[in-house]
Amino acid sequence: MLLLGPFLLAACGGDSSDGGGGDGGDTTLRVTRDGPIFPVFHPVRATDNTYPLLYLIYSNLVHLESDEKTVIPDLAESWEASADATTFTFTLADGVKWQDGEAFTVDDVAFTAWWGARYPDAFQGLPMVWTQIEGAEETAESGAELSGVEVVDDKTIRFTLSAPNADFLQALANAPNVIVPKHILENEDADTIEKVSATTESPIGTGPFKLTEYAADQYVQFEANADYFKGAPAVDRIIWKILPVEQMATQLESGDLDMALGLDQSNRANLEGVEGIELVESTSVGMVGLYTRTDAPYLQDKRVRQAMYYAIDRQGLIDNLLDGAAELLWNPPGINYENLNQYAYDPDAARALLKEAGWDENQVLQVVYWKDMSNAAKVLPIIQEQLAEVGIKVELNPLEIDDWDDMVTNPDRRTEWDLDLEFGGSFGLGPDQSSRSYGNCEGPKVQTGFQDCALAQLFVDGRATTDQAERDRIYGKAAAIINDAADAIYLWQPILLTPVSSKVGNLEVYPFDRHSFMRANEWTMD
Template sequence: MKKSKIGILSLAVVMGLSVFATACGSKSSGDGAKKKSITATMNSTFDGKFNPGLYDSVYDAYILDQTFASLWKQDEKLETSIPDLAESWKESEKKDAVSIKLRKDAKWSDGKPLTVDDVIFTWKFIADKEYSGSRFEYVESIKGAKEYHEGKAKDIEGIKKVDDYNLEVTFEKSDARDISTKVFSTPMPKHIFEGKPVKTLENDPAVKKAENIVTSGPFTIKEIKAGEFVVLEKNKNFYGAAQGKPKLDQIVWKVLQEDVAIGALKEGKVDMVSRIKPSSFETIKGFKDVELVEDTDLGYQYLGFRTDHPKLSDKKVRRAIAYAINREQMVTGLLKGHGTLLSTPVSPKSWAYNKDLDADYSFDPAKAKALLAEAGYKDTNGDGFVEDPSGKPYVLSLEFPKGNQVREQSAKLIREDIEKVGIKIDLKQPKDFAALAETVQQKADKTMEMWLMGWTTDVDPNPKNIYGSTAESNYYRWKSPESDKSIGVSMYDQKAFTKEGRKALIKDWTKIFQQDSPVVLLYSQNIIDAYNKRVTGVQYDYRGALGHPSFVDWDVK
């Protein structure tokens, strides 16, 4: 899940535009030299957890993508990992082990060498029993990681350091997934964090304060003003690798409400605007010297069910709700066509997407009513709403977070659609994202019934981490032996070792998922970014333009 908050415009933010009015392409340094600099905007504030093992927000991710290097990067087709910090790697024939060789010219921004010790430290950090972040799933498959995480072992058995630039990793068993999913790829500096308590690290100065943050990527963090801006400066110790060295000297990220950011873009006061609402597309389309780009996001929005709740334990009821919702109307109306309907929790951009299910769960109120009747939910008193099989009033609560305008509007449409087939909906007042997320994640909570949120998926489909019966992120409490078995086959069976074989096995799992409907997949909203044409070298794909690794090629005329 990604946090989504509404940015609050203040006088300080507006005044900040004049302080960082670098859209003309350069500014003078103290010695008279010109620095190439651009200003980009984000429409919600960053959390300020500038550490690859601790961040939660997509807005923190923008900063981290430009300041921290990874072992590898994904290509635009989501098929191949491209070498970066890792010069090369080789998996065993059974895919139960991998040897990784690091480049020898990589350094941290403070000049210290980046070695295997940093990689191992990071894996052990996110496998630590005190770690409360969401990335343990990226080391869980390493042999002994689970025992280390549970405090039953003092080390992770499957990690072996060969020398400063070579290591070997053994997995619990053969694993067909891409290497980018099996091991965490963005190292933290061991010499900065070693010996510090894991559970308190998110508030450490080396995570929060610009002067203390040590990075490994193309840029360093020069200045942070909470809720307002982050200034990035070219990292003089960056090695280049797959990306090359940045052409810009500085990138300024400002927090601006979208309407203000769009006005500033039109006037040339900012250079790039990220994650624009579909409703703003036509407005920006008419701007002179501004380029609009969009592509399908890897993430999706969903209606979640607490499947262990008595009101939602019958899959016929969940399927009825899926048929009742006019998702097509959301894409054409709320998204203005800038989105894609989803039938499975695999992105349409992925090689594993199951096109055969595209037509399933189309809007069909008659089928929804029929399924409710089959399950024993009928209107016995003539008030237009069904009672449960025991004759009691049947009302479902629906909760959603603040901060995403399209999501807030979709909550009302979903209530209207579901009530039209006879289910009474108690639409709650929107909550702050953090408060709602905490409630959704609490396994002991018995009040939650339905909610709206979103997921960002991996480039390599991995249903186990979200939909496995024992998965930490299975907030739906969906327990399906059939699903677990199918997921296991898609990851570990010999048939999964070829792409076509694994695609077929994931396709089998998506059918099970759809029949059980632990969630209703709503849509994938396109990422829409805009930039002034004086910024050159911009590329985009499913990561958008501002999240694309081509940022090292950004330049100004």
């Protein structure tokens, strides 16, 4: 990502080509977040920093309060769920328009669900919910109508799921499930959706802001949607600045940036005491961890993977390199239960496990990672030393983000790495979030390659009941299997920093900070 020169405050004028404002008196909020933007503004690319921008352009059926659990209206003004969590009926709000002036209808909702079920492999990032609807497999195969969708009348729609899911409503609030316009996208398929101007240059939603300009590697500019169905936003303009992380603190200090989400705590020293900047802390729902390629012959034995856990002084790294600004993990967040093996630092235990497993100390493991990931350059050399102390040799391979992403997701390149330093995710939103990693027991190897059909079934069982005690029991069993498998060495859950200008009002920072943009229409700017 390239550094963008400072923006001028809109009140001081400025040309829109440099991210400035328009006429005097307009309010402009300049925001950023650590990480990349993929410039396709459609839910197929609800990843990284494109994810929050979708909330500016589009709307969901429902949104969430900042507790990440309480479901609140968005396009749906009300809803009913069956007791067995298989049928969900939504009544849509009145007076909603697309940003091109066309009326929003129940057919747009039905189309969005059909398109998602028809082209499930087109979606990146967090999974969308439309494949859970009855008939989704047939739709994917033939393009047939989605049998589990019933348009009851001109403002009511009913979904019938193929299996119970007590988390369905909550999941609907995620950005992959924003509602898209049928009249614009009905002729697009998985091959064209990322190439048309309606997703790359001029997306049309029902959300609070319209995308008006995208300058590659510089900024994305949004103007308030005066016809937004909840009322025109209080801020006239939002500019998402695309910045390298090392420039964010500088621009916050200089007043060229108003808010930066998801910053590492290493920025605290530069920002504490800066006049007009408030520091908001929140524990990330994501994680930092080392994925192991469990289908590699030398990593198939779980004792080798467990030995890595014992060999890495995770708490020491948190205390000494992160200034304590993280929470220790021994499982994915959201399913990191206290009664599990916490793999406390124990090099002797690591050596014993490696001896039992017949570890070959001449084997060299390849560790791949995004070279610009926060703290990677100072954390990984210490992990390398600690693994070497127990007899595990690793080489560190920093990569450009596109190369790294391709290497760890492309099946044809799967043998090019052994350990992958991963970060982010939404695990902490609840136990079922881990089903994305552990909910499949067949098919091609992805991520760590660990597959367990009994574990996958536990996630199905957990979704199928609304009894909280029973859900806790089920997810406890799933957590124990994950903990013992040690397919990934979960390191820590970062405590992130969101510096915000005191000029910004009505901001709630959600635990999953990208969800904060669900309330962007309520933000103010003095």
